[in-house]
Amino acid sequence: MLDGRLLACAELCNPGRAADIGTDHGYLPIYLIESGICESCIACDINEKPLLSARENIRAAGLEGRIETMLSDGLDSVEPDGITNVIIAGMGGELIRDIISRAEWLRNSRTALILQPMTKWDVLRRYLYESGFEVTKELPCRAGRFVYSVLRAEYTGRQPEHECDLCYLYGGMVSPVTEDGRAYLLRQAERLGAVAGGIGRDASRAAEAEKYADACAKLRQRCEIKER
Ligand SMILES: C[S@@+](CC[C@H](N)C(=O)[O-])C[C@H]1O[C@@H](n2cnc3c(N)ncnc32)[C@H](O)[C@@H]1O
Numbered sequence: 001m002l003d004g005r006l007l008a009c010a011e012l013c014n015p016g017r018a019a020d021i022g023t024d025h026g027y028l029p030i031y032l033i034e035s036g037i038c039e040s041c042i043a044c045d046i047n048e049k050p051l052l053s054a055r056e057n058i059r060a061a062g063l064e065g066r067i068e069t070m071l072s073d074g075l076d077s078v079e080p081d082g083i084t085n086v087i088i089a090g091m092g093g094e095l096i097r098d099i100i101s102r103a104e105w106l107r108n109s110r111t112a113l114i115l116q117p118m119t120k121w122d123v124l125r126r127y128l129y130e131s132g133f134e135v136t137k138e139l140p141c142r143a144g145r146f147v148y149s150v151l152r153a154e155y156t157g158r159q160p161e162h163e164c165d166l167c168y169l170y171g172g173m174v175s176p177v178t179e180d181g182r183a184y185l186l187r188q189a190e191r192l193g194a195v196a197g198g199i200g201r202d203a204s205r206a207a208e209a210e211k212y213a214d215a216c217a218k219l220r221q222r223c224e225i226k227e228r
Contacts, residue, residue, distance in 0.1 A: 002031050005116050008141035008150040009089050012114045013037050016084030019044060021074055021099060022091055026054025029067045038085070044072040074099030075106075085112045089150070093120030097127040106155055107132070113153045121149070122169035129164045132157040138173040140180040147184040149174050166192065166215035176223045185219050192216035 002010065006028050013032060019042040020029050029041035043058065045051045051069055058067045072078055075086065086106070088096045096115055100106060106113070113133065117124050128135055128151070137152040149172055162168065170188040175181050196212035199205045 002027055003143040004141040005089060005143045005148050005150065006031070008139045008148075009087050009114050009116055010035065010037060012112070012137060012139055012150060012152040013087070014084045014112050015039070017041065017082045018085040018087055019075065019078050019083050021072075021078075021086065021088045022046070023054050023069075024050040024090070026057045026067070026069070028087065028089070029054075030057060030061050030063060033063055033066045034061070039066070040082075041067045042070055042078060042083075043067055044070045044075075044078060046071070046073050075103040078103075080105040080109060080111070083109075083111055085114055087114040089114070089116035090118060093117035093122070093124035097124050100133070101127070101131070107157070108155075110154060114150060115153065116148060116150045118148070121172070122166075124151075125169050125172055126164060128153050129160060129168075132159070134158065134160055135173055140174050140178065140184040142180050142183070147180055147187055149184055166211060167218050170215065171219050171222070182223050185223050189216045189219035189223075192219065 009028060010031055016038060017040045018032055018038045021044050023029060023043035023045050026043045029043045032038040032041055043054045051071055055069050058064055070077055088099055096117055132155055133153040134156045135151050135153045139150045141148055141150060170192055171185050174184050176185050192212050193216040196209045196216060199212065200209035
């Protein structure tokens with residue numbers, strides 16, 4: 001059974017063919033085929049060891065004919081033909097950004113990017129915003145004690161009309177209407193508050209600290225409005 005993060009990734013996938021970058025055990029591509037969401041998948045990893053475990057799990061599921069395994073640094077060895085989804089989950093936002101930025105073909109396709117950053121979500125959201133990738137949906141989810149958000153983006157070449165402020169960089173498009181959404185936003189508000197507190201100790205950075213504190217208050221407010 002997939003954890004909440006990977007289930008949310010699967011929920012955001014288009015039908016067709018998926019490339020799962022950093023597949024590790026290969027559970028996600030197996031699920032995508034078994035649940036009928038995708039016809040075929042590529043399970044990629046930069047390391048041999050996880051790829052061996054993915055191959056074993058794919059063989060045990062009898063899906064060798066539908067899931068190809070590939071040793072690849074990001075998308076470097078992946079042929080774009082027919083790929084409708086690229087999934088990059090369980091990595092830091094900076095690494096996800098670097099993988100996307102090296103794959104020029106993503107700018108000439110309608111491929112959906114399904115991204116689940118563990119850290120540096122602000123770096124990733126800023127990169128997508130400034131590089132013409134429009135985030136069309138975010139799905140908050142829970143795995144163990146932690147809440148995450150999975151982003152779905154696609155290349156439009158345009159910069160979105162909304163602002164790219166701290167509220168967006170930390171809270172994204174997550175809505176507080178669900179329990180997971182609210183928990184995610186409150187956790188991100190807590191992080192903004194912690195940064196404000198840290199920076200605030202340095203008197204020369206008071207204005208910057210205030211911006212973080214404001215964003216923290218705004219995210220909290222977004223949650224309160226939905227409570228009424
Ligand atoms: C923490 S696991 C995440 C596994 C799975 N995607 C998930 O979310 O549960 C990260 C995986 O990404 C792989 N990885 C790290 N850097 C990579 C890169 N540049 N290209 C492809 N795979 C990478 C690692 O070998 C590891 O198997």
